Amino acid sequence: MAALRARRSAFAPSAGSSAPPPAVFSVSRGRMLYRMAKQVARDNAELAAQVRLLDCNLSKVSVVEPDDGAALREKEVGQVEGVEQADGVEHAEGTEQAKKAEQAEGVEQASGPSGASGPEPAASRGTDTLPRRADCLVTDCLDHSVLGLGLLPALDDAAARLLEPRARIIPSVVRVRAALVQLSVGKVSGFNLEGMNAYRWYPAAEAVKMSTVPWVRLSGEFEALGLDLQARADAVPRVGREDEAAGRVEEKGENRAEKRNGEEEAETLPLASPAWEQDHVVEVAVQRPGRCNAVVFWFEADLAPGLAWRSWEGADDAASRGQESESWSLYGVDQAVQYLDGFEVHAGETLQLRVCQDKGRIFFERRGRPCTRARHALAPRWHFDMVLDERRNGAYDKAIRRAVQARKAAGKSTFTLDMGAGSSILSMMAARAGAEEVVGAEVSAHMCDVGEETAIRNGFLERVTMLCRD
Structure with missing residues (x-):
């Protein structure tokens, strides 16, 4: 959600009007957020008169500069009535189709506790224009990958059309922090699943809650790049x-x-220029030996001098950073992980990491060693989460043991079919429980390779057969 604040004088009420005019315009990203904002306005009767919800995209919002007569009236009203600076809220979001859909639904005004309808938000009167350019923009359009919600294109558009020169931007600066890590699967339920690590990859920065996965920090946190939003808006x-x-x-x-x-x-058009806005090399000191296969990154946003918030506490604690300003972490945002081709690192060495940034993404690469592995050969993220679920594994192991033991008690051999075998962990459980023959069927060719390699690593080559079949 982004908010544009204009001066109160631009919204001075006409003579005889007692309702304070709105001075803040918010733009929501989705229809659900628009509806939520509308409900919040209705639930806050003391603010409802100052709230208008614009049902349109930010790109459709425009500014209507007041004429000289309107400016004079604003000045007179301010002098006579002593109008003070104040903020209201106005939400802009949606499309023409969404507007028609809401009209078709016939949404009624929500009623208060007494059953009487509350004050109608001024938003419902509908407009897509601002009386003047705003002198402040506030935004929290930041996700795990920092730029995935379109922060920079939206800022450029707002600065060009909707903001005053030198309008204040909050946050003014966003710093991307990062660390080298080893994300690896080892022993799980008594089986060696290290073979899965070679198939860990994702085409973009993946959202990962680091508290739920096994990982080892190989470097201290470092600043990968900085985004000066204030300077960017001023330059537009x-x-x-x-x-x-x-x-x-x-x-x-x-x-x-x-x-x-x-x-x-x-065919005569010129070739496009490189897309990267930033492309530089960062030197990273390795603190711990291991096999680096990922970069984890998060962000820190400056809201005001001495006031900042981080999306994650990061690889180090606040004390080790020597940070004295007031700051806090937002635990609702996952961390971003970009996978690299794995390579060994040693304590004390320095690595050169290439960091690139365009309007929509941040990209990391070990300098001089670009990724060459075929990208179709990857294991989906949910599969890693599944095999690391020890409670699930324990329940399956117990059920499989009981089934195999029941067959043995009856003097019968056991032939087990594992449908959707994946890493073959359930197939190996059956073999470990005493099944004489196990066949794992897996439709994905590269997951079938993972399962076969895992079975071989754990000594079940003779009893577990992987078939790439539907």
Whole structure:
């Protein structure tokens, strides 16, 4: 959610009006958040008169500059009535389809405890314009990967069209912190599952709650890169309504030209410039020996001088960082993990890590050693979580033992079929319990390879057979 705050004078009430005008405009990311914000406004009667919910995307919000007469009236109202600076809330979100859907639903105003309808948020009156540019922007559009919610494109758009020059941005700076780690599977329920580690990969920064997975920190935390949101917004050229209209006309003209000329004109277009906004090398000191196969990263946001919040406590505690400012961690945001091809590291050595950033992602790579492994050969994240669930494993192991022992007590041999064998952990449980023959069927070719390698590592080659079958 992002909020744009404008000066109160731009919303001065007309003569005879007692309701304070809104001065804060919020833009929600989803329909559910829009509905939630509307309900919150209804539940807070003292603020409802100041709340308007704009049912449109941020890109459709525009600014209507007040005319000279309106500016004069605002000044007179401020002098006579002593209007003070105040904040209201206005939420903008959704699409035209969403608006029609809500109208079709016939959503009624929520009633208070007495049964009477509460004050209608001014948002329901519907508008997609701001009376003037805002002088402050507040946003928490930060996810585990920092940029996955479109923070930078939204900031650029708002700075160009909706913000005053030098408008304050909160947070002003976002720092990306990181550490080298070893994320590995070892002994699980008595079986060696190290073979799965070679198949751990994900095409982007994966959301991982580090408190739920086995990991070893190999380096201290370091600053991977910094995002100066205040400087970025200040550097964006401001455009007016005439500039926006001219841009739309020019864009339509270009689209028509491309349609006429087709592929022949496309071949003459210049090549795109590199997408990375930042591309640099960070030297990282290794503190512990191990096999590094991932970078875990999180963020720290500066809200005001001496006031910051972190999405994770990180690899080190606050005392070791020597941080004296007031700060706290947000435990609702998972950590981001980018997997690397595994390599051995030794305490005391220094590694060079390439860090890149564009408008939508952050990318890590060991300098001089790009990933070369075939990316189709990976085990899904949920499979790691499943095999590490010892309670689940224990229950299956007990049930399999009972089934095999019952067959043996009856003087019969046991042939076990494991459907969806994956890592073959259940197949190995059956073999360990005494089953004479076990067949594991797995439709995924690379997971079948994982299961076969795991069975061989644990000495069950003669009794466990993996078949790549549906």
